[in-house]
Each structure stands twice: as structure tokens, then as C-alpha cells.
Amino acid sequence: xxxxxxxxxxxxxxxxxxxxxxxSNALAGKNHVSEETRATVLEAATRLGYRASTVxxxxxxxxxxxxxxxxxxxxxxxxxxxxxxxxxxxxxxKCTLLLSNTDGDEERQLLHMRTLLDxxxxxxxxxxxxxxxxxxxxxxxxxxPFVLIQRRNPxxxxxxxxxxxxxxxxEAINHLHALKHRRIGFVRGPSxxxxxxxxxxxxxxxxxxxxxxxxxxxxxxxxxxxxxxxxAGRHFLRLRRPPTAIMGSSDINALGVMEAALESGLSIPxxxxxxxxDDIALASFRAxxxxxxxxxxxxxxxxxxxxxxxxxxxxxxxxxELIFPTRLVVRGSTAAPxxxxxxxxxx
Amino acid sequence: xxxxxxxxxxxxxxxxxxxxxxxSNALAGKNHVSEETRATVLEAATRLGYRASTVxxxxxxxxxxxxxxxxxxxxxxxxxxxxxxxxxxxxxxKCTLLLSNTDGDEERQLLHMRTLLDxxxxxxxxxxxxxxxxxxxxxxxxxxPFVLIQRRNPxxxxxxxxxxxxxxxxEAINHLHALKHRRIGFVRGPSxxxxxxxxxxxxxxxxxxxxxxxxxxxxxxxxxxxxxxxxAGRHFLRLRRPPTAIMGSSDINALGVMEAALESGLSIPxxxxxxxxDDIALASFRAxxxxxxxxxxxxxxxxxxxxxxxxxxxxxxxxxELIFPTRLVVRGSTAAPxxxxxxxxxx
DNA sequence: TTGTACGCGTTATCAG
DNA sequence: CTGATAACGCGTACAA
Numbered sequence: 001x002x003x004x005x006x007x008x009x010x011x012x013x014x015x016x017x018x019x020x021x022x023x024s025n026a027l028a029g030k031n032h033v034s035e036e037t038r039a040t041v042l043e044a045a046t047r048l049g050y051r052a053s054t055v056x057x058x059x060x061x062x063x064x065x066x067x068x069x070x071x072x073x074x075x076x077x078x079x080x081x082x083x084x085x086x087x088x089x090x091x092x093x094k095c096t097l098l099l100s101n102t103d104g105d106e107e108r109q110l111l112h113m114r115t116l117l118d119x120x121x122x123x124x125x126x127x128x129x130x131x132x133x134x135x136x137x138x139x140x141x142x143x144x145p146f147v148l149i150q151r152r153n154p155x156x157x158x159x160x161x162x163x164x165x166x167x168x169x170x171e172a173i174n175h176l177h178a179l180k181h182r183r184i185g186f187v188r189g190p191s192x193x194x195x196x197x198x199x200x201x202x203x204x205x206x207x208x209x210x211x212x213x214x215x216x217x218x219x220x221x222x223x224x225x226x227x228x229x230x231x232a233g234r235h236f237l238r239l240r241r242p243p244t245a246i247m248g249s250s251d252i253n254a255l256g257v258m259e260a261a262l263e264s265g266l267s268i269p270x271x272x273x274x275x276x277x278d279d280i281a282l283a284s285f286r287a288x289x290x291x292x293x294x295x296x297x298x299x300x301x302x303x304x305x306x307x308x309x310x311x312x313x314x315x316x317x318x319x320x321e322l323i324f325p326t327r328l329v330v331r332g333s334t335a336a337p338x339x340x341x342x343x344x345x346x347x
Numbered sequence: 348x349x350x351x352x353x354x355x356x357x358x359x360x361x362x363x364x365x366x367x368x369x370x371s372n373a374l375a376g377k378n379h380v381s382e383e384t385r386a387t388v389l390e391a392a393t394r395l396g397y398r399a400s401t402v403x404x405x406x407x408x409x410x411x412x413x414x415x416x417x418x419x420x421x422x423x424x425x426x427x428x429x430x431x432x433x434x435x436x437x438x439x440x441k442c443t444l445l446l447s448n449t450d451g452d453e454e455r456q457l458l459h460m461r462t463l464l465d466x467x468x469x470x471x472x473x474x475x476x477x478x479x480x481x482x483x484x485x486x487x488x489x490x491x492p493f494v495l496i497q498r499r500n501p502x503x504x505x506x507x508x509x510x511x512x513x514x515x516x517x518e519a520i521n522h523l524h525a526l527k528h529r530r531i532g533f534v535r536g537p538s539x540x541x542x543x544x545x546x547x548x549x550x551x552x553x554x555x556x557x558x559x560x561x562x563x564x565x566x567x568x569x570x571x572x573x574x575x576x577x578x579a580g581r582h583f584l585r586l587r588r589p590p591t592a593i594m595g596s597s598d599i600n601a602l603g604v605m606e607a608a609l610e611s612g613l614s615i616p617x618x619x620x621x622x623x624x625d626d627i628a629l630a631s632f633r634a635x636x637x638x639x640x641x642x643x644x645x646x647x648x649x650x651x652x653x654x655x656x657x658x659x660x661x662x663x664x665x666x667x668e669l670i671f672p673t674r675l676v677v678r679g680s681t682a683a684p685x686x687x688x689x690x691x692x693x694x
Numbered sequence: 695t696t697g698t699a700c701g702c703g704t705t706a707t708c709a710g
Numbered sequence: 711c712t713g714a715t716a717a718c719g720c721g722t723a724c725a726a
Contacts, residue, residue, distance in 0.1 A: 006409075006719085008718095008719055008720085009719070009720065009721095010719080010720095018696080018697095019696055019697045019698080020697080020698085020720090021696070021697065021698080021721085021722075022695080022696055022697075024720070024721060024722085025695095025696090025721095025722095028721080032695060032696085033695075033696090034695070037695080037696090051461065051464065051465050052465065052719085052720075053406075053465065053467065053718090053719055053720070054465045054466045054467070055402060055405045055406050055411060055466065055467050055718090055719080055720095056406055056702090056718070056719035056720045056721090057719080057720055057721075058402045058702090058720095059400075059402050059403055059406050059701095059702045059703070059704090059718090059719080059720080060701075060702055060719080060720050060721050060722090061702085061720085061721070062702070064402060074421055074427040074430055074431065075424075075427040075428055075430075075431050075628075077422075077424055077629075080421040080422035080427065081422055083421055083422075084420075084421065084422050084448065087447075087448060096445055096447070096462055096466065097445070097446055097447070098443055098444070098445060099444055099446045100434075100443070100444070101431065101434060114398070115443060117398065118398050118399065118400065118401045119401045119402065119443065120400065120401070120402050226628070226632075255629070255632055255634060258632070258633070258634050259632055259633050259634070262633040262634065263633065268634075281422075281573070282602070282629060285573075285602055285605070285606055286605070286606050286609040286610065287602060287605050287606070287609065287615075287634065287635055288634055288635070353703085355702095355703055355704090356703065356704070356705095357703075365712080365713090366712065366713040366714075367704090367713080367714085367715095368705080368706090368707095368712075368713060368714075368715090369711085369712055369713065371704070371705060371706095372705090372711095372712085375705080379711055379712080380711070380712085381711065381712090384711085384712085399703085399704075400702090400703050400704070402702090402703080402704090403702070403703030403704040403705090403718090404703080404704055404705075405704090405718095406702085406703080406704075406718050406719065406720095407703080407704040407705045407706085407717075407718050408704080408705070408706095408718085409718070
């Protein structure tokens with residue numbers, strides 16, 4: 001653990017006998033430098049182990065080569081794929097990721113946003129974060145470029161990457177309908193999530209088209225978490241006329257529903273069909289085998305980062321929104337209901 | 348998107364008519380400042396919306412208030428909990444996390460380590476990373492403080508946080524033995540992982556003590572991934588005398604084994620018992636219900652960060668190692684074997 | 695092609 | 711208690 005002093009550009013300058021700026025130019029790949037000098041500089045630089053200080057560069061250039069990412073919770077399997085996507089282009093752009101968990105809490109989000117701004121991040125990616133409150137808007141509007149993923153407020157013309165909630169959800173409900181399900185429960189995601197809202201609307205519209213009756217008791221309001229899924233499952237299964245199928249607001253959600261079903265001794269899909277939304281890696285494992293709506297998260301993360309890079313380069317560009325298609329992946333958690341609705345009514 | 352210029356300490360200085368250094372002192376909470384001036388400064392600072400530039404501070408103080416974290420893959424449910432733990436203390440210490448995925452690839456790891464060093468991170472936490480190769484050691488030894496999690500090389504006296512592999516693994520094998528399992532397959536983690544090595548040794552030692560024969564074909568070498576689990580499962584189930592229980596090197600691993608078992612039409616735990624290692628959230632869901640060895644990952648992450656903070660403050664402290672206990676959590680993926688070993692031998 | 699001088703926003707040092 | 715000045719390491723306009 002030698003107490004080493006940092007090798008600066010000045011050391012390289014001294015070692016080569018060349019001027020500071022010459023070294024800088026040579027290193028930066030400017031063309032005003034003779035090949036010979038450049039070689040000398042490069043040799044000395046590697047020999048001394050010189051590495052440019054990103055900090056000094058950031059101060060000078062007013063650009064930190066850093067992208068801030070706000071996520072609800074890295075430990076939740078839903079989010080990391082987005083992050084990987086962002087990272088993919090960050091690496092390409094020679095940027096580093098500053099990652100913070102907000103746990104869906106607005107105070108924490110504000111705190112982290114301020115921290116990111118203090119660090120002069122070149123831009124921020126907000127994944128399913130709060131986007132409407134005055135405090136958040138104030139920070140957002142008068143600062144760094146940013147891109148939203150999966151949650152926005154249509155009132156604000158922000159750069160946005162989301163998923164097409166119509167295709168996936170309507171595919172799912174039609175799939176269930178084709179299997180003869182006539183009572184379908186729906187778990188709604190966070191109340192302030194635009195995405196969650198769109199999904200519910202699609203569900204209701206499509207249900208109407210299919211002439212399915214959706215009473216209030218068939219819509220459960222919660223968030224994307226496991227506990228919400230469990231609570232929803234318990235709620236639905238306690239109804240006088242329980243649904244024969246339940247659509248979760250996320251895969252984790254759907255797992256919660258499965259949990260509740262299994263704790264009641266119901267078999268899946270024999271006595272209850274369950275549909276998720278996300279298609280996390282685990283959904284495809286046979287032990288789970290969840291029918292779900294697939295989201296292209298890594299691609300969405302990358303697209304968001306690309307949008308961000310564009311906006312950094314061109315701050316006055318008109319805001320763009322990118323909507324990724326979703327599709328239903330049918331696996332083993334859905335099947336025809338054990339008792340069709342009709343006979344049951346006659347009983 | 349107003350093209351706002353950053354409010355600097357100079358602006359505050361001008362607004363108050365006080366000297367630059369006085370403002371700085373007041374803001375920094377130094378005690379050489381009269382209450383009155385401090386109030387003036389604070390008022391002006393908040394009024395103007397002044398926020399100190401972390402970048403400038405980093406350059407001046409040679410301390411970036413940043414902790415670098417290297418992780419194999421955030422998208423893998425095994426790692427994020429460690430990260431959360433590190434983050435817990437980072438927030439307490441007013442530090443930010445610079446997170447990078449290495450995918451277990453040494454080149455990527457080296458790349459990211461250099462990036463972190465260029466950014467003058469105050470320290471690094473390496474979670475299950477390469478720690479022995481000359482290239483890695485060179486970077487490690489002559490630079491920033493660092494702490495290792497879950498993988499180290501005993502030859503180097505590094506700060507280290509790991510788990511007690513003896514307790515958990517021996518509990519697991521004894522549990523299986525008590526259930527009358529006599530042939531147990533073992534999936535070994537990455538060959539260069541100290542932790543994976545210790546676990547195998549414990550397994551073999553305990554097997555010997557219990558007079559279980561462990562032929563070579565009962566040890567499968569791979570990594571912590573799902574695919575390794577699948578491959579291991581297939582390998583074991585194809586043996587002339589397949590094991591009646593299999594211990595994975597991680598939960599994801601164990602899920603892979605379950606996958607292979609289910610694809611062969613074997614029921615769990617009826618015809619095959621499976622044990623994982625990690626206790627990820629999903630392991631406790633009824634749909635999975637995995638018997639596994641619990642690791643206190645968030646606590647370990649926090650402990651590592653604490654160690655790091657200590658080392659930053661006191662670079663010449665003698666290296667410490669912290670070993671966290673592990674314990675077996677018995678769930679539904681283990682049971683007595685369908686056909687005891689003895690009758691089978693008679694057949 | 696090369697060298698000089700200055701600015702980026704802070705904090706540390708030392709003088710008043 | 712307050713204020714002037716010098717770093718921190720790099721990029722860049724401008725002069726040579």
C-alpha cells in the first residue's frame with residue numbers, strides 16, 4: 001500500500017522535456033502533433049503509468065462523463081435489465097453510471113437527484129420515478145438533460161421511453177377469453193404510474209368489447225410488489241364469485257398472486273390462471289412457468305440512454321417518445337378454468 | 348430548458364459582499380465565523396440556490412466522495428443485495444456509488460477498475476471478482492483502498508468479507524443425510540472463487556465423516572449461473588446411479604437443477620431433493636420453495652463498506668476479515684428419497 | 695509545431 | 711474573525 005502520488009500530465013511533460021500543452025495535444029489525438037513527438041509522449045505516458053484525471057477534466061470541461069440512474073430498487077428483478085441497457089450505451093459513450101435506489105419514495109428521489117446534480121452528471125435516466133410533483137419538476141426543468149422510462153406525465157413534453165400497453169394487455173385478456181375465462185381479476189400498479197393507468201384502461205376497454213363484466217371488486221389497487229400480489233390474491237379468492245384468472249401488474253405481482261393461491265390450496269393453472277407482466281428471467285423457469293407479457297427492458301434502457309445522449313448533444317431538440325411493443329408469452333400458468341362460468345350460474 | 352449557469356460560491360460572495368474564503372468557511376461550518384455572517388451567507392446561498400460542486404471539491408480535496416462497486420451482474424438476483432448493503436453505509440457517509448458490471452470477465456473488470464481509479468474513487472468494493480492475476484493485483488496494490496466480498500486469495504492480506512461456508516454446507520449435508528440420502532451431487536462454483544473452493548472442501552470433509560462415498564462424477568464444475576445448474580442436473584440424472592439429492596452452488600444454480608429435473612419429468616422433492624445457496628427472495632415463494640443456505644448479503648455489503656471507510660481513514664491499519672455465519676433454511680425442495688439406497692443396491 | 699497563461703469551483707494556508 | 715492567494719489537474723486560446 002505505497003503512498004503513491006498521482007502521475008499528472010506535468011510529470012509526463014517533465015519526463016519528455018516537452019511542453020505541457022504538447023503532451024495534452026498528443027494525448028488528446030489532436031493533429032497538430034508530429035508522429036514522432038506523439039510516440040515519445042505515448043511511450044512516456046504508459047511508462048510512468050499516466051492516466052488523465054476525470055475529475056480535473058470534468059471541472060475544466062463542465063462535463064463529467066457520468067450518467068445518473070434512478071431506480072426504485074436494484075434488488076427487485078424488474079429494474080436491473082433497464083440498467084444494463086443504459087450501461088450498454090454508457091460504455092460506448094465512455095460514460096460511467098451513478099446509480100441510486102429510491103425505493104419509490106419521493107423524498108429519497110429528491111435527495112438523490114440533488115446529489116446527482118451536485119456531481120454535474122451529464123444527464124439522468126429516471127426509471128419509474130415520480131415525475132409530476134412541483135418539487136421534482138423544479139429540479140427537472142432547470143437542470144440537466146433527462147429521459148424518463150416507464151412513467152411520465154403527458155402534461156410535460158419530456159423525452160420518454162415506454163412500452164405499448166395496449167398490445168400486450170389486450171393479447172393477454174383475449175388469450176384468457178379464448179380459454180373461456182369470463183371473470184378476470186386485475187391488479188393495478190402504483191396510482192401515480194402512467195403505465196399502470198394505461199394498462200388498466202386497456203383492460204377495461206377490451207373487457208367491454210368482449211362483453212365481460214368487470215365489477216369494482218375485480219380491480220385491486222396496489223403496486224408492483226410481491227406483497228400487493230399476495231393481498232390481491234387473497235382479496236380475489238375471498239370473493240363470493242372469485243375470478244378464474246388474474247392478471248398481475250408485474251411478474252413479481254403475479255408470483256404474489258400464485259403465493260396466495262397456493263396457500264389456499266388452489267392449483268395453478270388447474271383452478272386459477274395467472275398472467276404476469278415483465279417476463280423476468282425466472283418467469284421462464286419450469287418451476288414457475290409464468291404466462292406473461294414480455295417487456296424489452298434492456299433495449300428500452302439502451303434506447304433511453306441513446307435519447308439522453310442526443311439531448312445532451314442537442315439540448316433544444318424537440319422531445320421524443322419511444323414506445324416499445326410488448327407481446328404475450330404463453331406458458332404454463334394459464335389454462336381453461338375448471339368450472340366454466342355457465343354451469344356455475346345454473347347451480 | 349433554460350441555459351442556466353451554475354451558481355458558484357463566487358456568486359454568493361458577491362451577493363453578500365463577503366470574501367470568497369469567508370463564505371466557504373461559513374458554508375463548511377467552520378467555527379471561526381460569527382453567527383451573524385454565517386446567517387447572512389446561508390440566507391444568500393439558499394436564496395440563490397447555491398449548491399457546492401462535488402467535482403471542484405474532489406479536485407481540491409483529492410477525495411471524490413465516491414465508492415466504486417464491481418459486481419458480476421446486477422441483473423442476477425444474487426448480487427444486488429450486497430450492493431444495497433454498500434449503499435446503506437455510502438449514504439450515511441455522504442458518498443455516492445459508481446457501479447459497474449463485469450460479467451465475471453477479467454478484461455472488463457480491469458477496464459472498469461481503471462475507470463474507477465481515473466475518477467479517483469475513495470475506495471472500491473469488489474464483489475466476487477478476480478483477485479489474483481498479476482494485472483488485477485498491480486491495479487489493486489498500488490492504488491485506492493479496497494475491500495473484497497466473497498472471493499479472495501489467502502496469499503494476499505486484503506480486507507475481506509465472506510461467509511462461513513462450513514456451517515451452512517455441513518448443515519445442509521447433514522440435513523440430507525438425516526433424510527436418508529446417501530448419494531449427493533454437488534455443483535462447484537467458479538474455479539477461481541475461494542468461496543466455491545471452501546464449500547467443496549467442506550462438502551467432501553463432511554461427506555467423509557458421514558461415510559458417504561463421493562465419486563468424481565458426483566462433483567460438477569461450473570459457475571453460479573442457471574445454465575450451469577441445468578447442465579449439472581442433466582449430467583447427474585444421466586448417471587448410472589444418479590444422486591437422490593443435489594446441492595447447488597447458488598440458488599440460481601439450484602433452479603437450473605430443478606429445471607433439468609422437471610424436464611426429465613422428475614418431481615421435486617419426491618424423486619429429487621435440491622438445495623440452494625443464497626436464499627434470494629424468490630427462494631421463499633411457494634412456487635419455488637427452495638431449501639437453501641441463507642447468506643446475509645445486505646449485512647455483508649454494509650460490513651464491507653464499513654471496513655472500506657475505516658481503511659480510507661486509516662490506510663495502514665492491518666487488514667481485517669469478517670466472516671458472516673450462514674444457516675440452512677429448510678423448505679419444500681428436500682425430502683426423503685423415493686427409493687432408499689439399500690433396496691436399490693439389492694436389486 | 696510548440697510553449698504560455700488562464701479558467702473551471704473549491705478548500706487550505708496564512709496574513710491582516 | 712475575515713480576507714487574499716495559492717493550489718488541485720486538465721484543456722485551450724493565443725502567442726511564439
